[in-house]
Amino acid sequence: VPVAIEAFGDAALRIAMPAGTHASRLLDALRTVAGVVDAVVAERHAVVTFEPGLPPSGVSEAVERAAVAANPFRTPEEHVVSVVYDGEDLAAVAARVGLSTADVVKLHVAPSYDVVAVGFLPGFAYLRGLDARLVTPRRSTPRSRVPPCAVAVAGPYTGVYPLASPGGWNLIGTATGFTPFSPSSGATLALGDRVRFVESGGRGAP
Amino acid sequence: VIEVVAVAGVVLVQDGGRPGRMHEGVPPGGPLVPELLARANAAVSNRPGEAGLEIFGSVTLAARRGLELAADDGVSRRLATGDTWRLACGRSRVRYAAVRGAIAVPEVLGGRGTLLVAGLGGHEGRVLRAGDLLPVGDVTEHRAAAIPIPSADESIQIVPGPDGKRFGAAALDVLLGSEYRVSARSDRVGLRLVGPALDRADGDDGLSAPMVRGAIQVPSCGEPIVLGPDHPTMGGYPVIATVVTSSIGALMLRAPGSVVRFARVAFTPFVTKARGGGI
Numbered sequence: 001v002p003v004a005i006e007a008f009g010d011a012a013l014r015i016a017m018p019a020g021t022h023a024s025r026l027l028d029a030l031r032t033v034a035g036v037v038d039a040v041v042a043e044r045h046a047v048v049t050f051e052p053g054l055p056p057s058g059v060s061e062a063v064e065r066a067a068v069a070a071n072p073f074r075t076p077e078e079h080v081v082s083v084v085y086d087g088e089d090l091a092a093v094a095a096r097v098g099l100s101t102a103d104v105v106k107l108h109v110a111p112s113y114d115v116v117a118v119g120f121l122p123g124f125a126y127l128r129g130l131d132a133r134l135v136t137p138r139r140s141t142p143r144s145r146v147p148p149c150a151v152a153v154a155g156p157y158t159g160v161y162p163l164a165s166p167g168g169w170n171l172i173g174t175a176t177g178f179t180p181f182s183p184s185s186g187a188t189l190a191l192g193d194r195v196r197f198v199e200s201g202g203r204g205a206p
Numbered sequence: 207v208i209e210v211v212a213v214a215g216v217v218l219v220q221d222g223g224r225p226g227r228m229h230e231g232v233p234p235g236g237p238l239v240p241e242l243l244a245r246a247n248a249a250v251s252n253r254p255g256e257a258g259l260e261i262f263g264s265v266t267l268a269a270r271r272g273l274e275l276a277a278d279d280g281v282s283r284r285l286a287t288g289d290t291w292r293l294a295c296g297r298s299r300v301r302y303a304a305v306r307g308a309i310a311v312p313e314v315l316g317g318r319g320t321l322l323v324a325g326l327g328g329h330e331g332r333v334l335r336a337g338d339l340l341p342v343g344d345v346t347e348h349r350a351a352a353i354p355i356p357s358a359d360e361s362i363q364i365v366p367g368p369d370g371k372r373f374g375a376a377a378l379d380v381l382l383g384s385e386y387r388v389s390a391r392s393d394r395v396g397l398r399l400v401g402p403a404l405d406r407a408d409g410d411d412g413l414s415a416p417m418v419r420g421a422i423q424v425p426s427c428g429e430p431i432v433l434g435p436d437h438p439t440m441g442g443y444p445v446i447a448t449v450v451t452s453s454i455g456a457l458m459l460r461a462p463g464s465v466v467r468f469a470r471v472a473f474t475p476f477v478t479k480a481r482g483g484g485i
Contacts, residue, residue: 006367006368007365007367007368007448008365008367008368008418008421008445008448009365009418009420009421009448009449009450009451010365010448010450010451010452010471011418011420011450011451012418012448014368014415014416027229031229037225037226038225038226038227038228038229038234039228039229040228040229040416040439040440041229041416042413042414042415042416042440043413044413044415045415045416046416047415047416047417047418049228049234049418052450052451052452117414117440118229118230118231119228119231119414119416119438119439119440120231120414120438120439120440120441121231121323121324121438122230122231122232122233122321122323122324123230123231124231126414162231163323163324163325165323181230181231181324183314183315183324183325183326183327183331184314186227186230186232186315187230187231187232190230191229
């Protein structure tokens with residue numbers, strides 16, 4: 001498999017992910033290459049960082065190895081997250097997609113979502129698997145402060161904000177009893193994990 | 207123990223960073239201007255990346271017992287119990303202070319530096335305030351070579367890409383041929399530049415990609431943002447070029463309003479191959 005790798009400054013390489021690669025497999029393969037300081041795998045690209053001017057040998061071999069692996073790196077962990085569907089944008093999302101808020105909730109709790117990337121904020125996981133009927137654009141004006149544990153949708157993604165931060169996704173609820181990021185142990189959701197949401201009642205409930 | 211007597215602006219505990227956590231969304235961290243923290247540390251026989259103070263404004267410190275302090279001017283001074291010492295930025299964007307033995311705040315996720323976006327590390331995960339008490343570690347002896355102060359006038363060296371195709375044909379020439387100025391809306395997350403807009407060839411497709419410190423992101427308004435040590439680990443804007451490591455300090459130390467010029471890197475950082483086998 002030809003592997004496309006390009007310079008990203010003098011201390012990083014960017015890799016175009018070969019089709020069909022398990023992201024968790026690639027992350028593990030890249031992190032174990034001697035000389036790699038950090039590795040991040042997203043949906044289209046992966047990046048490794050290293051000491052300036054000293055690209056590790058073995059990066060493309062690691063990519064090739066991951067690309068032919070039939071299975072993910074490990075059995076995906078399943079997380080069940082309780083949500084109070086009380087988000088400030090729930091009504092606006094429902095209106096935009098032409099459904100009742102109860103139907104938005106029903107469609108949001110139905111799938112099992114895949115963690116396809118972790119980043120933006122510590123512990124922020126991009127979740128794929130959103131019902132096509134719930135796909136909505138980001139807010140035209142991002143909020144200057146999204147509260148921690150806000151459950152949001154934007155484009156084909158859903159996710160849980162780990163920390164109070166600015167954000168442009170549409171808020172549909174609040175995760176309860178779930179800690180996306182902790183300073184002692186880091187991120188809770190890892191690449192390849194699966195997430196299901198369950199409704200814990202609240203204003204958004206039918 | 208050091209007592210923080212007075213603070214103006216933002217003062218943070220920072221160290222060499224928090225490597226190996228970017229896949230969890232944790233940015234690399236580290237000093238905004240690594241050379242200046244290393245200079246302050248060297249003056250008190252610390253290693254280059256040991257925890258010191260990063261100062262945007264000014265700070266007054268008092269010794270609760272005798273200790274040795276240095277600023278990034280490389281001059282150390284002894285403080286007896288009760289002595290105070292003030293360090294102010296003046297016209298500099300940022301300055302550093304180090305104490306012999308280093309600031310011994312707890313290590314969190316592999317680093318002692320403050321990550322404000324997550325409220326972790328440093329002193330209680332926040333900016334310092336008057337009355338804070340900072341622990342000082344055991345004295346080590348580390349002899350470091352002299353580290354020069356990065357130049358505030360030199361051209362900033364960049365490697366083009368990796369998103370060159372997502373820009374108009376002239377965008378890189380505009381970046382290389384224009385004068386930019388540092389915006390006051392700059393912080394440890396990113397340094398914003400004011401100057402000629404860089405023409406994008408596409409919209410934002412919504413797919414985020416991994417980012418690195420020094421990446422020059424261009425939002426749809428066309429004005430570049432150079433990512434700093436606390437940058438988001440992923441971003442959706444295309445990257446026209448990336449600042450090389452040896453120019454990061456020389457860029458990040460510039461105060462708002464300072465002139466920035468870019469130059470294509472004068473060396474080949476390394477050879478990359480489009481096919482497997484070489485790297």
